[in-house]
Amino acid sequence: MAISVRLSPEDEQRLEQLAARTGRSKTFYVREAIHEHLDDLEERYWADRVIREWEETGKKSKPADKLWAELGI
Structure with a gap:
């Protein structure tokens, strides 16, 4: 696949x-x-999506290690 990229x-x-x-x-x-x-990049945007979905549930924030454990990560 060919793509075009504009560089500075x-x-x-x-x-x-x-x-x-x-x-x-x-x-x-x-x-x-x-x-x-x-x-x-994939991991960063995946994490952003997971956090956004978590916040949209209205659940309280938790330390990251507890959140990841709940998400099975």
Whole structure:
């Protein structure tokens, strides 16, 4: 699948320099960055959703470890 990504001029320059220094393509590094950070992003947005759903139930807040235990995590 092809996608288009708009980078700031600074990020584009850094990416171009990295690719030139290493002999790898810019695409390689974009894929690496996505692969490296996708798990973190998924977890962050999953946690945001879980917290929002919890708050919408009207239940009182709890320490995170108790909340995670209740959610089976």
